[in-house]
Amino acid sequence: MATPGTPQVFQQETGAGSRVVRTAPADAGRITLSIVGTNDLHGRIFTDRYGRGGLRVLGGFVENLRTARAADGGALLLLDAGDTFQGGIESNLSEGRVVVDAYGALGYTALAIGNHDFDFGPVDPPNPIEGALTATGAAPAAGAARPAGSPADLRGALKVAAARARFPFLAANIVDDATGALIGWPNVRPSTIVETAGVRVGLIGLMTQGGLRQTLPSHVQGLRTAPLVPAIVREAAALRQRGAEIVVVVAHEGGWCGDTSNPRDLRSCDEQGEIFDVARRLPPGTVQAIVAGHTHGTMAHIVNEIGITSVPEGGLQFGRMDLVVDAATHRLADLRVHPPRDICTHEDPQAHTCTAPPHGVPVRYEGRTVTPSARVDAAMAPELARVHAMRALPLGTMADAPIGRDGETETAIGNLFADALRESVPGATAALGYGTGRGGLRTGLPAGPLTFGAVYDVFAFDNRVVRLVVTGAQLARALEDQLTRNQGRLASLSGIRAAVTCDGAAARVALSYDDGRAVSAGDRLIVAASSYSAGRALWTAVEGEPGVESAEQELLIRDAVTRWLWHRGHLKAADFFDPARPRWTIPAQGPVCGPAPTPR
Numbered sequence: 384m385a386t387p388g389t390p391q392v393f394q395q396e397t398g399a400g401s402r403v404v405r406t407a408p409a410d411a412g413r414i415t416l417s418i419v420g421t422n423d424l425h426g427r428i429f430t431d432r433y434g435r436g437g438l439r440v441l442g443g444f445v446e447n448l449r450t451a452r453a454a455d456g457g458a459l460l461l462l463d464a465g466d467t468f469q470g471g472i473e474s475n476l477s478e479g480r481v482v483v484d485a486y487g488a489l490g491y492t493a494l495a496i497g498n499h500d501f502d503f504g505p506v507d508p509p510n511p512i513e514g515a516l517t518a519t520g521a522a523p524a525a526g527a528a529r530p531a532g533s534p535a536d537l538r539g540a541l542k543v544a545a546a547r548a549r550f551p552f553l554a555a556n557i558v559d560d561a562t563g564a565l566i567g568w569p570n571v572r573p574s575t576i577v578e579t580a581g582v583r584v585g586l587i588g589l590m591t592q593g594g595l596r597q598t599l600p601s602h603v604q605g606l607r608t609a610p611l612v613p614a615i616v617r618e619a620a621a622l623r624q625r626g627a628e629i630v631v632v633v634a635h636e637g638g639w640c641g642d643t644s645n646p647r648d649l650r651s652c653d654e655q656g657e658i659f660d661v662a663r664r665l666p667p668g669t670v671q672a673i674v675a676g677h678t679h680g681t682m683a684h685i686v687n688e689i690g691i692t693s694v695p696e697g698g699l700q701f702g703r704m705d706l707v708v709d710a711a712t713h714r715l716a717d718l719r720v721h722p723p724r725d726i727c728t729h730e731d732p733q734a735h736t737c738t739a740p741p742h743g744v745p746v747r748y749e750g751r752t753v754t755p756s757a758r759v760d761a762a763m764a765p766e767l768a769r770v771h772a773m774r775a776l777p778l779g780t781m782a783d784a785p786i787g788r789d790g791e792t793e794t795a796i797g798n799l800f801a802d803a804l805r806e807s808v809p810g811a812t813a814a815l816g817y818g819t820g821r822g823g824l825r826t827g828l829p830a831g832p833l834t835f836g837a838v839y840d841v842f843a844f845d846n847r848v849v850r851l852v853v854t855g856a857q858l859a860r861a862l863e864d865q866l867t868r869n870q871g872r873l874a875s876l877s878g879i880r881a882a883v884t885c886d887g888a889a890a891r892v893a894l895s896y897d898d899g900r901a902v903s904a905g906d907r908l909i910v911a912a913s914s915y916s917a918g919r920a921l922w923t924a925v926e927g928e929p930g931v932e933s934a935e936q937e938l939l940i941r942d943a944v945t946r947w948l949w950h951r952g953h954l955k956a957a958d959f960f961d962p963a964r965p966r967w968t969i970p971a972q973g974p975v976c977g978p979a980p981t982p983r
Contacts, residue, residue, distance in 0.1 A: 413716065414580050415457035416706040417448055418631060422464035422676025423696040425499070426474025428482060428763065434727045434739035436699040438485045438763070441726055442756025444701050444748050445489055451749040458580035461490055464676030464693070465497025465590065465635035468544065473770050475843045478503045478540040480547060481766035487549040488762035492577055495588030496541070496554045497635040497677065498595060501602045503540035504845045511835055512776050515942035516949060520807055520848060535937070537602045538568075545570045553588020553633060556614040557595075560605050574618045576627050582713050585627030587618045587670075591636035591657060591677050599846060599914060601935055611636065611657070612664045619669050628713040629706060630670045634658060637693045639680030646685045646720040653680075658693075662686040671715050672704055683720045690720045701726050728753050774836025779950035786956045787827035792967050792974070793818060795956035796827045796841060797875030800940070802959065803947035805877040807938055808850050808911040812896075813858070815912045816875035817842075838945050846940050847914040852932035853925060856904035859892045861924035866890045866974050873967055873974060879908075882968040885976035913940055 421441070430437030449459045463486070468479030479500070486494070508514030536542070545552040546569045555573035557566050565573050574587045589611050595603040611634065619630045638656025642648065652659070658675045663686060675682060675693040682693040683702065692702040700723040707717035727737035732744045746753045788794040801816030808814075817823030824841050853861070862881060865874065867890065879902060882893045894902035902908070907930075914935050925931050948954075960966075970976070 412710050414582060414708045414710050414713075415452060415455060416580065416582060416584065416629070416708060417452055417457065417459045418672055418674065418690075418692070418704045418706065419445060419448065419459060419461050420464060420633075420674030420692045420694070420702040420704070421462070421698065422635075422637070422674065422693055422702075423466045423497070423679050424463070424468075424482065424698045425466055425470030425696055426468055426479070426482060427471045427697040428474060428485060429471070430727075431697075431699075432739060434729055434737045434743075436697060436726050437755070438482075438489065438698065439755035439759045440728055440753065441698060441701070442489050442759040443728065443753040444726060446756060447749040447751045447753060448703070449490070450751070452580075456580060458582075459490075460492045460577065460579065460584065460586075460631070462492055462586070462631070462633045462674045463494040464633050464637075464674050465495045465588075466499045466676060466696075467494060467497065469499040469502040470697075472840065472843060473767060475503075476770045476773055476839060477766045478507060479544040481763050481770070483544050483548045484762040484766060485759050488756070488758040491548075491550045493551050493553050493575060493586045493588065493633060494548070495633040495635050495674075495676075496552055496557065496571070496590060498590060498597045500541055500544075501538065501595075501598045502845060504537050504599065504602045505535060506539040506543055510776070511773055511839075511942075512778070512945060512949070515939075515945035518938050518942045518946070520809075520850075520936040520938040520943075537604070542568045542571075551575050553586060554590065555587050555618045556589050556609040556611060558607050558609050560607055566606070573614075574622055576622060576625060581710075582708055583626050583628050585619065585622030585625075585630040587615055587622070587630065587632045589614060589632065589634045589636065591634075594635060594677070601847065601914060602845075611661050615661070615665060616669060629672075629708065629715065632670050632673045634661070634673055634675050635677045636661065637675035637678035637680055638682055638691075639678055640682050640684060643681060643683040643722040646683055646690070649684060649686070652682070652684065656680070658682075658691060659686055662689045662691060665689070671706055671718070674702070681723055683722050685718060685720060688718070690718045692720060692723070694723045699726060700724060728755060774834060774839065776835040778833045778835065778838070778945065778948050780833045780948050781953050782828050782830050782833055783953050783955045785827055785830050786954065786959065788824055789827075790960065792873060792969055793875060793960060793965060794824075794827075795958075795960040796824055798877065798959040798966060799828075799954075800824065800842070800944055801875040801877035803944040804848060804911040804913075804940065806947055807848050807943035808909065808936070810909050811850070811878065811911045812908040813876065813878035813910045815910060816877065817913070818873040818875045833948060835945065838941060838948065842941050842944070844941075848936040848938045848940055848943055849912045849914050850932075850934045850936060851910040851912055852930070853908055853910060854904065854930065855894060855902040855906040855908060857925045857928060857931065858902070858908055858910065859894050859904075862892045862894075863890050864924040866892070873969075876966040880966050880968070883970060883974050885970055885972075888976050890974065890976045 552571045638658045639653045641651035672690040679696040690704045694700040694702040703721040705719040709716045729743035801814045805814035
């Protein structure tokens with residue numbers, strides 16, 4: 384144990400070895416450990432148009448705080464609570480690698496795996512168009528081996544990101560059903576210890592109990608999450624036995640509070656959140672702090688004498704706690720939870736709200752002007768260059784005008800995707816794609832020569848094609864069920880047409896083929912659908928019924944559409960949506976039927 388007033392030496396364990404750093408003399412009697420928590424970045428690596436966020440600017444805040452701690456003999460731990468990679472286009476196309484590289488430059492200490500960190504599935508091919516043109520739709524054979532990082536390893540992209548990182552990925556409650564053991568991939572572990580400013584800090588990573596139900600099912604098949612509290616108690620005891628003096632949990636689980644001005648005032652909080660329950664059930668002294676996430680809620684509070692911080696999604700705010708440790712005993716002497724503050728370089732001098740440069744005045748933090756990190760820029764540059772080259776790959780097809788997603792009932796881009804889906808499954812009679820409303824298709828295709836980037840902008844998710852076999856009656860009933868449960872949202876159709884009528888409050892669907900023949904109740908239909916959206920809705924409605932078959936293919940929906948668009952010539956929106964002959968016919972009041980009229 385170091386003597387107060389002498390230079391401190393700390394060693395930080397990372398995925399790429401250890402770093403030894405000498406700091407300035409410690410303040411007599413006290414050591415301040417600043418914990419900066421990020422969560423739910425969702426791949427948002429750039430500053431937005433309002434001047435908020437961005438990893439370069441985060442780097443400026445971190446560097447100022449790290450300098451302050453070095454000056455007083457303390458240290459900074461930079462922790463992430465998961466859902467880090469999926470969301471921003473550049474991060475998606477690099478399968479999180481651009482974020483991993485930026486986090487390495489920022490000096491992250493550890494990251495907890497979140498549910499959406501599984502979303503990328505297998506490792507993508509270097510050339511996505513070649514991969515799409517050579518991809519098969521066949522499902523893998525039962526029991527087939529899936530080497531890590533291979534196209535068939537449904538957790539390959541996450542494993543590659545973890546192995547690339549210079550800091551550990553933590554998962555203390557994600558269990559492999561086949562072995563009953565916690566996952567233990569390269570650079571993935573339940574917990575770790577870092578020694579910083581002479582204090583040994585144990586770190587435990589966790590995921591919310593139901594998190595694996597909130598990603599693509601095939602990517603997490605064979606995994607389950609164990610309860611959080613027993614996992615924390617187990618790992619904390621093991622860390623203490625290994626010499627940990629302070630224990631911090633990094634949890635992809637959270638809560639929500641409306642007011643962060645007083646960390647002990649919980650009146651504005653939704654105390655039903657899982658992280659409140661976890662904190663209250665832990666034996667006193669088990670952990671000293673929690674960096675939370677998942678709910679996208681703001682927290683800067685103390686619960687059961689545990690500091691908890693969480694910020695909204697997208698990397699727009701800076702969350703911080705200071706653990707003040709007695710220099711002689713290395714026990715926690717004080718806990719200071721700071722209200723989150725916006726991340727930006729300029730602000731309005733009166734309102735103290737972010738402004739886009741050059742407007743406003745420069746932001747200062749810890750006594751210094753916040754300067755975006757050049758190291759982060761340099762770290763991201765190689766992956767960003769690769770991503771930009773991928774986006775520019777031409778498809779050899781021209782859109783004569785934009786193919787948009789405007790429309791209350793059906794859209795040209797939705798119908799295009801449905802047509803591509805149907806062609807991707809041999810013998811398919813019909814397809815259910817993405818329709819109007821939030822989710823699914825993010826935008827339309829622009830006019831002009833189409834590129835891979837344009838397709839990716841429309842659909843950035845790694846959802847797969849599903850081959851379903853149902854009867855005409857089952858398909859009609861499934862669409863009726865979808866109308867009821869999804870408040871009238873309509874799946875896009877290909878190969879069939881649907882007419883909605885109202886029977887009182889109930890919607891009824893009659894199906895016909897494109898040539899006008901009615902789809903009979905007993906007709907056997909092969910239907911192409913999505914593994915997450917339309918496919919899940921259809922399967923839920925008819926699951927377990929006689930004759931129903933469902934088989935997820937290895938073909939990504941994005942690859943199916945890319946292949947379908949390859950050298951297709953000229954396209955226009957009218958090719959996919961003709962208002963005079965719609966694929967959906969609905970009543971005047973819309974697809975949601977109202978209550979039955981009261982008898983007179």
